[in-house]
Amino acid sequence: MIRMKLAVIGTGYVGLVSGVCFSDLGNDVTCVDHAAGKIHMLQQGEVPIYEPGLKELIKKSTDAGRLRFTTDLAAAVRNADVVILAVGTPSLPNGEANLSYIMEAAREIAGAMNGFKVIATKSTVPVGTNEKLESLIRQHSSHSFAIASVPEFLREGSAIRDTMNPDRIVIGTESQQARELLTALHQPLTDRILLTDVRSAEMIKYASNAFLATKISFINEIANICEKVGADVTRVAEGMGYDKRIGSSFLKAGIGYGGSCFPKDTEALIQIAGHVDYDFKLLKSVVEVNRDQRFNVIRKLETILGDLSGTTIAIWGLAFKPETDDVRDAPAYEIMASLIERGAKIKAYDPVAADNFQSNLKHSRISYCLSAQEAALGADALCVLTEWREFQLIPLAAIQTWLKKPNLIDGRNIYSEEELAGTEFVYYSVGRPNMSKGVREQIPFLSF
Structure with a gap:
């Protein structure tokens, strides 16, 4: 060499x-x-x-x-x-x-x-x-x-x-x-x-990221339908992924993409198209779906707690994904800002990204905590926004004792039905409506 x-x-x-x-x-x-x-x-x-x-x-x-x-x-x-x-x-x-x-x-x-x-x-x-x-x-x-x-x-x-x-x-x-x-x-x-050639290489980067962002928004839309019809998006994604034409990557439902690439590159490609008088309708919808997906956390909290004014909400995960301290366009920003607008107090924790996040978002209603337990103690509900391994290793039975009320919004689908068994959680995940008894009873029977 x-x-x-x-x-x-x-x-x-x-x-x-x-x-x-x-x-x-x-x-x-x-x-x-x-x-x-x-x-x-x-x-x-x-x-x-x-x-x-x-x-x-x-x-x-x-x-x-x-x-x-x-x-x-x-x-x-x-x-x-x-x-x-x-x-x-x-x-x-x-x-x-x-x-x-x-x-x-x-x-x-x-x-x-x-x-x-x-x-x-x-x-x-x-x-x-x-x-x-x-x-x-x-x-x-x-x-x-x-x-x-x-x-x-x-x-x-x-x-x-x-x-x-x-x-x-x-x-x-x-x-x-x-x-x-x-x-x-x-x-x-x-x-x-x-x-x-140079121009094709430049376009390959944007096209790749836009396509992956599209897969994420697509599976999140499927997840939203699954919740309404009683299907399990994880099984749906698995079945789709076996198709070699589709593949299994980027079919994990959640609260949407963030970070330094997908949000920036999708918006930039929309602008590139606009400059040559092309209306990229599909990618505009991808961006719209992604923005709205994170607010499902708020909607599910309001389903459980009603008026959020005066409530205390625990947030686990501030980075846009695990194994990084990058908080650029992390869903947690808009979710926490929406909670503050609704009068809630927030106790937030992230294993490595808290300092970066706090430097961008300070508010009298936000307390940044030094441990997952500290954030959960006395909260009316817990929202998992980043799938850190640390969170998955904490027994749900322990989490239930920390919370004031056993309400859990799992924005990354990190907990299984087996782990929930024997707990009293009112549990909402993404696209898996049958994970707790209280949620399962809300699913309508569909006839055609």
């Missing part, structure tokens, strides 16, 4: 994990970020994000001299064969991707270039963005270079595994030199490498 010199611009989830994994493969990697505090933390061996296994890999590669962190973009670019752009492209208020950070990074790269570079964009960007980056760099540099789109498909919480064992690698470029260099860089990971 050829040992390459890489500069990774941006140390968020994508940039940091990508850089660390490439260094673990034997490459010489410099990770760059303008946030001096973050770089200092990384230089000290601390990790600014929660990602299982990442801290250990950072130590391994830094000790081996293959990985370093700096705020000096120019020095990193000058020393690199390949420059990987992994800066954020957050949503603007209208749903479009904010390209200001990646454009500024491109200007800085252009000013630092001292010879031929392959500039590979891992940031998720609208179709045509790499062509704009190429034009911008040409305006600010006389050196030759090649642009490529190499979208990432990692999942937070399993980012290292996804990076080291990818389903596929997509490389979009018009340059044969870039194609060969990037293929060699990624071949240790997989031989499933798709070589394509």
Whole structure:
């Protein structure tokens, strides 16, 4: 394997994990970020994000001299064969991707270039963005270079595994030199490498995320129907998943998707379509379904408790998914805001994401707790919003003794009918209406 010199611009989830994994493969990697505090933390061996296994890999590669962190973009670019752009492209208020950070990074790269570079964009960007980056760099540099789109498909919480064992690698470029260099860089990971044009590579990322978001909203709609007709969505999803044309992934009903990718990318693709006068009706419905799905928690609480004013609601789980401290667009935000509007008090707990969440949502009616038990003690109902393993290991009999009233809204379907047996819970899950006697009696008999 050829040992390459890489500069990774941006140390968020994508940039940091990508850089660390490439260094673990034997490459010489410099990770760059303008946030001096973050770089200092990384230089000290601390990790600014929660990602299982990442801290250990950072130590391994830094000790081996293959990985370093700096705020000096120019020095990193000058020393690199390949420059990987992994800066954020957050949503603007209208749903479009904010390209200001990646454009500024491109200007800085252009000013630092001292010879031929392959500039590979891992940031998720609208179709045509790499062509704009190429034009911008040409305006600010006389050196030759090649642009490529190499979208990432990692999942937070399993980012290292996804990076080291990818389903596929997509490389979009018009340059044969870039194609060969990037293929060699990624071949240790997989031989499933798709070589394509830049615009198709950009679209593959959006299309993939939009399709997965569609599967989630679809199974949540099926779950809502299951609750009304007395079917079990987990069995329905299992039966669907055996069909090879459908597959079993992303058919887990719940309270909707969140995080840094699906909400942002679906909205951005709707805007991309709008700019070419195409009304993406299907994806607009996917977004609408997802927004409404999280409020099923509120509707079920009101079914049990009536007026929520003066009640105390325990919330377990603030991160948008387990094994991450990422709270971007987590369903818990809107659910908790809705509870506050209705006059409820909230006791919230998350194993790792509480500090991040609290920095974005503070209110006199919210108490952030240090344990699951503390959050549940004396509450009128418990809502499980993230499927942390910690929650699944707590016996329901113990939870029942902590709560003031045995009311449980399971937004992630983590408890089974066997676990509920012998408890007094009034229990609502998602798409499984027959899990407790009090709920089962509400299901109407249907005749046709």
